[in-house]
Amino acid sequence: MNHVSNDDVAAGGARPAEQRLLDVKNLEVTYANGAAAVRGVHLSVDAGQKLGVAGESGCGKSTLALALLRLLPAGTKVSGEILLDGEDVLTMKWGRVRAVRWAGASIVFQGAMHSLNAVHRIGDQIAEPILLHKKATQTGAKKKVGELLEHVGLPAARADAYPHELSGGQRQRVMIAMALACDPRLIIADEPTTALDVMIQAQILRLIEQLVAEQDLGLMMISHDLAVLSDTCDRLAVMYAGRVVEEGPASEVYENARHPYGKALSAAFPRIGDAASRFAPRGLPGDPPDPSALPSGCTFHPRCPVALDSCATDDQALRDAGPHHRSACVHAGSQLPAQPTSASAAERTS
Ligand SMILES: Nc1ncnc2c1ncn2[C@@H]1O[C@H](COP(=O)(O)OP(=O)(O)OP(=O)(O)O)[C@@H](O)[C@H]1O
Numbered sequence: 050m051n052h053v054s055n056d057d058v059a060a061g062g063a064r065p066a067e068q069r070l071l072d073v074k075n076l077e078v079t080y081a082n083g084a085a086a087v088r089g090v091h092l093s094v095d096a097g098q099k100l101g102v103a104g105e106s107g108c109g110k111s112t113l114a115l116a117l118l119r120l121l122p123a124g125t126k127v128s129g130e131i132l133l134d135g136e137d138v139l140t141m142k143w144g145r146v147r148a149v150r151w152a153g154a155s156i157v158f159q160g161a162m163h164s165l166n167a168v169h170r171i172g173d174q175i176a177e178p179i180l181l182h183k184k185a186t187q188t189g190a191k192k193k194v195g196e197l198l199e200h201v202g203l204p205a206a207r208a209d210a211y212p213h214e215l216s217g218g219q220r221q222r223v224m225i226a227m228a229l230a231c232d233p234r235l236i237i238a239d240e241p242t243t244a245l246d247v248m249i250q251a252q253i254l255r256l257i258e259q260l261v262a263e264q265d266l267g268l269m270m271i272s273h274d275l276a277v278l279s280d281t282c283d284r285l286a287v288m289y290a291g292r293v294v295e296e297g298p299a300s301e302v303y304e305n306a307r308h309p310y311g312k313a314l315s316a317a318f319p320r321i322g323d324a325a326s327r328f329a330p331r332g333l334p335g336d337p338p339d340p341s342a343l344p345s346g347c348t349f350h351p352r353c354p355v356a357l358d359s360c361a362t363d364d365q366a367l368r369d370a371g372p373h374h375r376s377a378c379v380h381a382g383s384q385l386p387a388q389p390t391s392a393s394a395a396e397r398t399s
Pocket of ligand 1: 109110
């Protein structure tokens with residue numbers, strides 16, 4: 050398990066642990082089928098701070114997001130602590146969890162068309178949590194809906210529209226307005242721009258950044274795209290096989306990755322604006338491991354171009370790889386070897 054706290058990693062002036070908006074300690078999630086989807090994760094987010102969680106499909110990002118608000122299926126084993134404003138979400142009564150889901154932290158999912166109800170006007174959908182959790186009057190809720198729509202760059206009159214009458218970007222703005230409906234302090238955005246084209250994606254990312262800054266919110270943004278995250282967030286955590294394997298200031302992790310997985314991920318996702326190279330991101334050979342049957346040692350070793358023989362048996366905890374930068378790699382203390390090592394994945398699989 051990965052027991053290293055990231056207390057000193059929160060670059061840019063971390064607050065003391067007791068003042069953190071979100072403080073996740075040693076989180077473990079195992080699905081009923083035995084899949085260990087999140088393993089010993091420590092993360093924190095302060096007000097006004099933007100944390101990006103990166104990793105390819107299946108590494109446990111969505112499981113982490115769902116665990117934060119106790120949205121995982123029945124039968125899933127969850128342990129550790131999820132402190133939201135100092136209160137542990139994992140031990141809360143259900144009534145409190147429901148209130149916290151809107152007023153403490155709320156999630157913006159990808160694919161707004163699936164999250165919005167096609168037969169209800171968007172204004173009514175945004176008003177619902179305001180009526181329920183804020184105990185607002187119909188008039189008060191309607192006013193708040195108009196304000197929220199304008200806040201996310203839509204005319205208040207769009208409240209009367211049905212989801213199919215809006216573009217993909219407008220629908221994602223509606224999802225953001227809905228997430229803000231009960232004035233949460235933390236926004237969890239799970240691939241919020243994945244379904245959108247590059248121009249609209251950039252607009253939505255700027256909107257999220259603006260709202261976080263204006264309202265001093267905390268943001269946890271989840272994406273497979275390290276470039277999107279490094280462009281938007283202050284800090285990055287890179288997940289592989291359910292663990293955080295690298296973390297640090299966003300530009301450091303993106304430009305000077307110190308874990309071979311982080312390095313492969315940044316090479317796969319060139320900078321936003323570098324349109325030509327984004328047409329053909331270079332993929333990482335191989336697949337992430339099955340969380341029900343994880344490899345021994347470092348779980349990345351079967352795919353790692355710079356693995357040593359010892360990596361097949363010895364797991365690594367996160368350790369210093371630079372200022373506020375940590376990597377769970379045997380090479381963390383030095384620059385990654387430029388050439389594959391003699392025990393590299395290429396050689397092992399040839
Ligand atoms: N309900 C479930 N029951 C069993 N296993 C699950 C369940 N949901 C997810 N998993 C498994 O847990 C692992 C992590 O999945 P998760 O969706 O959290 O990853 P992810 O990084 O968010 O990927 P994606 O971007 O594709 O959603 C995967 O191996 C997945 O197959």
